Amino acid sequence: MSQTNSKYQFHKAVVENELIEALGPEKVSTSFIDKEVYSRDIIVPWTCPLPEGDCKPPEADFVVWPETTEEVSEVIKIANTRKVPVIPECGGAQGGGSTLPIFGGVVIDVKALNKIINIDTDNHTVTTQPGLICDELESTLNNVGYTMNHLPQSQHVSGIGGFLSARSAGVISTKYGKITEMVQGMEVVLPNGEVMRTKAVPNSVAGPNFNYLFMGAEGTLGVITEATLRIRPFRRRESFYLFCFPTSPLL
Numbered sequence: 001m002s003q004t005n006s007k008y009q010f011h012k013a014v015v016e017n018e019l020i021e022a023l024g025p026e027k028v029s030t031s032f033i034d035k036e037v038y039s040r041d042i043i044v045p046w047t048c049p050l051p052e053g054d055c056k057p058p059e060a061d062f063v064v065w066p067e068t069t070e071e072v073s074e075v076i077k078i079a080n081t082r083k084v085p086v087i088p089e090c091g092g093a094q095g096g097g098s099t100l101p102i103f104g105g106v107v108i109d110v111k112a113l114n115k116i117i118n119i120d121t122d123n124h125t126v127t128t129q130p131g132l133i134c135d136e137l138e139s140t141l142n143n144v145g146y147t148m149n150h151l152p153q154s155q156h157v158s159g160i161g162g163f164l165s166a167r168s169a170g171v172i173s174t175k176y177g178k179i180t181e182m183v184q185g186m187e188v189v190l191p192n193g194e195v196m197r198t199k200a201v202p203n204s205v206a207g208p209n210f211n212y213l214f215m216g217a218e219g220t221l222g223v224i225t226e227a228t229l230r231i232r233p234f235r236r237r238e239s240f241y242l243f244c245f246p247t248s249p250l251l
């Protein structure tokens with residue numbers, strides 16, 4: 001096995017030691033099977049999209065499972081110092097190659113960041129970590145009388161971090177809005193390892209809305225480690241109707 005990454009020339013053993021020191025050995029893997037699993041995509045077969053003709057299939061150098069924002073920050077500080085590519089991954093269901101480590105590097109699986117931090121029934125918000133699978137969040141909310149009404153088909157496998165990073169829509173988003181319209185605030189670890197928080201408020205007229213910088217960025221501008229989202233009272237029974245007009249393209 002080569003000692004350095006082929007494109008970025010970081011020394012793998014040095015980076016591995018630093019990751020283990022930051023997270024502990026059980027949260028860092030360089031095993032063949034973990035790297036294989038995190039170097040594949042659920043949809044797109046590997047077809048050599050790189051113009052320079054490097055047709056080797058993608059291969060992660062490291063897979064890590066941080067459990068706190070501080071641990072994500074430590075990983076990114078190491079990656080920034082050693083110039084190691086970073087690929088955040090949540091449910092891994094986006095397809096389209098967005099989680100493929102095409103230049104190697106460290107895959108940060110955020111699924112261990114899977115806690116609900118707070119359900120605020122006064123302000124109708126939930127604050128959650130990004131690795132929570134959408135369906136689990138929705139069930140927990142339903143059990144206490146609330147809903148997010150964000151119901152994409154992949155709700156059983158995809159997580160909040162992935163949904164925010166890919167600006168997802170669900171089956172009733174025409175009524176309740178896409179996930180982007182539910183976000184009030186976020187915590188993000190920036191590419192230099194600093195932690196940034198946007199204020200969780202229903203709306204603001206003061207300057208740009210920085211939440212939109214990270215939503216849809218597909219992990220390129222930072223790792224989302226927390227989000228505060230709008231919730232509504234849950235009705236056990238709802239009816240939906242679709243009206244078609246004579247000129248509707250569905251007819």
Ligand SMILES: Cc1cc2nc3c(=O)[nH]c(=O)nc-3n(C[C@H](O)[C@H](O)[C@H](O)COP(=O)(O)OP(=O)(O)OC[C@H]3O[C@@H](n4cnc5c(N)ncnc54)[C@H](O)[C@@H]3O)c2cc1C
Nearest residue numbers: 090091092093094152153154159161162165168169219224
């Ligand atoms: C059967 C099926 C049905 C689907 N139905 C829908 C649908 O109805 N609506 C819809 O919108 N999509 C749908 N999708 C697509 C997919 O579920 C969405 O793109 C979803 O947003 C991906 O979330 P994930 O947790 O699987 O993320 P991943 O695939 O792991 O990641 C998606 C992107 O987000 C980045 N990312 C992940 N976590 C973070 C984080 N914490 N911080 C920063 N970046 C991060 C990744 O690097 C990647 O670029 C479907 C997919 C499948 C396979």
